[in-house]
Amino acid sequence: MGLAGYWPEVLNVLREIIPVYDRVNSYISLGRDTVHRRRGITGRISPGDKVLDAGSGFGNMSGTALDICGDLDVTMCDPLLPMLKKTNQDTPRALSCGVFEHMPFRTGGFDAVLCGYSLRDAISLKTAISELHRVLKDGGRLVIVDLGKPDCIVYRAGVSIYLRLVLPIIALIAGGRLGLKFATLYGTFQRWPRNKKLEEMLLEKFSRVEFEKDLKGGAIMVAAYK
Template sequence: MGLGSYWGEVIDVLREIIPVYDKVNSFISLGKDVEHRNRAIKGRVKKGDKILDAGSGFGNMSKTAAKIVDNDLKIILYDPLVPMLKNTDRLFDRKIDSACGVFEHVPFQDKEFDAVLSGYSLRDAISLKTAISEMHRVLKEDGKWVIVDLGKPDEPFFRFGVTFYLRMILPVIALIAGGRLGLKFGTLYGTYKLWPQNKKLESMLLEKFSRVEFEKDLMGGAIMVAAYK
């Protein structure tokens, strides 16, 4: 599972929507993106932790974590898009270490990080199985991976509701929030189609991690996950 050959198209779109990315993301998450990041991270990141923000974008997950622990973190931002990494000063008032790359080939040592954070990014992995293995590899023995993303409900009725929202309502909201660039967010539905249902994602994580806490919101269309090594 993963985007496979669709990844290149998604990355091209992400590069184009950088100017409106945060604004539109807030609108299409119905204003709950900040809440979901806080719910996922709180109590799972400690002062002094070394954090890898995988699929970081501008670093919203890291910024949230830093606020929770009074900025007492060692943060490395990791994203496939250099333009995203070059715009992190919109969130941070200090220089943050960063590296460019994909989930499937992480240029860090085994057992290097206390926590990995992934906000609205794991869904864009080329190979989900390989991405899970890599995040497991770079975590310390007692480390944890905190994920915030779209969810794909297991129940057909709720899955239909989320699908209807993504196909019919989201494009309108994205257009209002981001103008013509907002229309590019239509590719999000393509990534959702390739994304596993919630129970399947949980079972994939449990193939590598010892324990998974899986919280849902918005009919299961939003997930907050903590996978413990």
């Protein structure tokens, strides 16, 4: 599972939508993106932790963690340098360019890894999970906040209809013509495993998984413990 050959198209879209990225994401998540980040992070990151923000984009996940915990040693990693260059420099964070499948970090280097609306864009989800597990210390935590793919067929159909038909309209209103490019979200959703399957994939590598849901399973906050 993962984007495989669809990944270059998604990467190009992400590069193009940088000017409207945060604004549109806030609208299409119905204003819940910040709430979900805080819910996923709270109680799972501690002051002093060495944290990797994987698929960091502008650093919204690590920024939320810093707001909650204060003192953190943060490294941001993203395949797009233009995203990293837009990082808020008020709080120093180390920047690295890379992809989930080949993390440029030593084994066992981080107390926690954060993936905010990013793991869904992995080229190979199985390889990405293995790499995220590798760079964590024993006892480390992987925190995932993302779209969910409900196990219930009715709720799954509802999320699918929203992403395919409603989201483009909202994105157009929020981001103009660039907002229309957010339609690729539907393609990533199609390639994303159902919630139960994602939990099973994580349990193949991690000892314990906490799987929380919102919006009838259309949003997930996950913590996997090494």
